[in-house]
Amino acid sequence: MVKKPVPDWLNSSLWSPSPPSAVRPISSATNDAASSSESASAQPDHPPVPVPPPSAVRAESPEVEIRDPLSDDSDNGGSGSPTPTAEDISRQALILQEISRKVINMGELRRLASQGIPDGAGIRCTVWKLLLGYLPTDRGLWSSELAKKRSQYKRFKEELLMNPSQITRKLENSTSLENEESKCETGGVLSRSEITHGEHPLSLGKTSVWNQFFQDTEIIEQIDRDVKRTHPDMHFFSGDSEFAKTNQDALRNILIVFAKLNPGIRYVQGMNEILAPLFYMFKNDPIEENAAFAEADTFFCFVELLSGFRDHFCQQLDNSVVGIRSTISKLSMLLKQHDEELWRHLEVTTKVNPQFYAFRWITLLLTQEFNFADSLLIWDTLLSDPEGPQETLLRVCCAMLILTRRRLLAGDFTSNLKLLQHYPPTNISHMLYVANKLRSQPAR
Amino acid sequence: MVLVLAIGDLHIPHRAPDLPPKFKSMLVPGKIQHIICTGNLCIKEVHDYLKSLCPSLHITRGEYDEDARYPEIKTLTIGQFKLGLCHGHQVVPWGDLDSLAMLQRQLDVDILVSGHTHQFKAYKHEGGVVINPGSATGAYSSITYDVNPSFVLMDIDGLRVVVYVYELIDGEVKVDKIDFKKTATPATHSTH
Numbered sequence: 001m002v003k004k005p006v007p008d009w010l011n012s013s014l015w016s017p018s019p020p021s022a023v024r025p026i027s028s029a030t031n032d033a034a035s036s037s038e039s040a041s042a043q044p045d046h047p048p049v050p051v052p053p054p055s056a057v058r059a060e061s062p063e064v065e066i067r068d069p070l071s072d073d074s075d076n077g078g079s080g081s082p083t084p085t086a087e088d089i090s091r092q093a094l095i096l097q098e099i100s101r102k103v104i105n106m107g108e109l110r111r112l113a114s115q116g117i118p119d120g121a122g123i124r125c126t127v128w129k130l131l132l133g134y135l136p137t138d139r140g141l142w143s144s145e146l147a148k149k150r151s152q153y154k155r156f157k158e159e160l161l162m163n164p165s166q167i168t169r170k171l172e173n174s175t176s177l178e179n180e181e182s183k184c185e186t187g188g189v190l191s192r193s194e195i196t197h198g199e200h201p202l203s204l205g206k207t208s209v210w211n212q213f214f215q216d217t218e219i220i221e222q223i224d225r226d227v228k229r230t231h232p233d234m235h236f237f238s239g240d241s242e243f244a245k246t247n248q249d250a251l252r253n254i255l256i257v258f259a260k261l262n263p264g265i266r267y268v269q270g271m272n273e274i275l276a277p278l279f280y281m282f283k284n285d286p287i288e289e290n291a292a293f294a295e296a297d298t299f300f301c302f303v304e305l306l307s308g309f310r311d312h313f314c315q316q317l318d319n320s321v322v323g324i325r326s327t328i329s330k331l332s333m334l335l336k337q338h339d340e341e342l343w344r345h346l347e348v349t350t351k352v353n354p355q356f357y358a359f360r361w362i363t364l365l366l367t368q369e370f371n372f373a374d375s376l377l378i379w380d381t382l383l384s385d386p387e388g389p390q391e392t393l394l395r396v397c398c399a400m401l402i403l404t405r406r407r408l409l410a411g412d413f414t415s416n417l418k419l420l421q422h423y424p425p426t427n428i429s430h431m432l433y434v435a436n437k438l439r440s441q442p443a444r
Numbered sequence: 445m446v447l448v449l450a451i452g453d454l455h456i457p458h459r460a461p462d463l464p465p466k467f468k469s470m471l472v473p474g475k476i477q478h479i480i481c482t483g484n485l486c487i488k489e490v491h492d493y494l495k496s497l498c499p500s501l502h503i504t505r506g507e508y509d510e511d512a513r514y515p516e517i518k519t520l521t522i523g524q525f526k527l528g529l530c531h532g533h534q535v536v537p538w539g540d541l542d543s544l545a546m547l548q549r550q551l552d553v554d555i556l557v558s559g560h561t562h563q564f565k566a567y568k569h570e571g572g573v574v575i576n577p578g579s580a581t582g583a584y585s586s587i588t589y590d591v592n593p594s595f596v597l598m599d600i601d602g603l604r605v606v607v608y609v610y611e612l613i614d615g616e617v618k619v620d621k622i623d624f625k626k627t628a629t630p631a632t633h634s635t636h
Contacts, residue, residue, distance in 0.1 A: 165599055195620065202610070
């Protein structure tokens, strides 16, 4: 194999925005069979990196039709050009090297991650945890931090997921009324006792455990419904298997704990979609220990990720400076700045109000617009950008609009809306590249 | 954690117009999983009201019930417990604990719920527990006029039952509780 230097991929014809062919074989499966590397979907995973072999990657494929987006891009070249993967290999090695340091340089890591994180070896799990601030930069502190956070989550679960019967029993045991039992052995009128703290199941008191429990059941039902509807096409999340059920239970627990800890925002439909990729990644971590604690890790990362976007979920803030409407208008302004013609055509001529399409793009962080694997790539960029995920998200949305400009300019209200609400499959790397370019230039 | 409401002897409209408002405000739909009713409602409207609180409604016939289709005796299983239901006017002497115990052994249930006396009682004997939820409206009984409105809510959780007794005394709702555990069913009933 010719060892090319890192190709000037900025100028390569690979990155022209021709839509990829829709169906790819499961690249990881062909991976092992292809010792002959003429199959263009040769994985970058074999090379001299001390990581668990593709069995880790293959573990993903029975669950999910993940098209490895990286090899997908290489296939776009059409003729099966042999080594776009060399660059992936080097990138993977660089990232691994970076996260193996004693003290990690976040700036460097961000720079590397923003180009996309390779799929193998659970690198993405660790990098995301670092980017979201869950793991500290000092590698030595990792085990203590993890232990602390994981036990904290366990305590949350114990406290918040108990039903009122158990709670009242705990309260009683502390006041030790156990000796009642022995009296009743022989029979006789059962003795009545005072209720503790005025707690009874029909209590209407605000502080009553029972009352709160019944009020929470509404939210819990909503969470239940949404969890069952998450990614119905993926075996990981949906179906009758034990595995899917445990995963659904984990999602449920995380969302319930979050709702109880955040009475201001509780649960809003859509949070399950943001949670799903995080949990998927962490559960599929090849390191056994991490996968076992995936629920706890996901909880904290979810909180961190959502903290930047919380205001989008709060209905009262809709019209405020931080609310969703203002973010959507920021997107609009960004489009106007970079492509005035398109902006005018969309907003003025065809009157496609950005709320119709951008609402879902922004609140759900683009998880619903692309397939699962692509949204992971996009999240790599979102999480790693030092500008913050919101700014990056807006740039990516703007790029999405610009890339389809020809069709949008030619369309009317109905066709434009249809196009934007069902965004066509596209070359993700090119899209991210365009989004990146929007950063540097003030105007096209 | 299963909540079971035991209620009965309302005698609406003959002896009482309605449940006390303080009771009514507490009984809202969505909280209770089962209702067992000793009888003497007496009319369909009360049946519908109870049904609106909870779809799982079990009633036995009291002597003044207008619907003749209710059974005399009913048994059901909730969680680990077997419950028996009977209005109580059939058991003579009325309210006599030994006679009720006999009925309980006949039905082979852990908890027997019966009414008719309009007096709350909770009694334990070797065969199990007898609970009388009293009259929820405070209607006068065949025996006495001095009746406090009362009903019972049972929280069945595994092998343990917490019985919450709701009584209206001097216009105020008073709640007490009774705790008892069922011993895990040994094979006492030897193979016949």
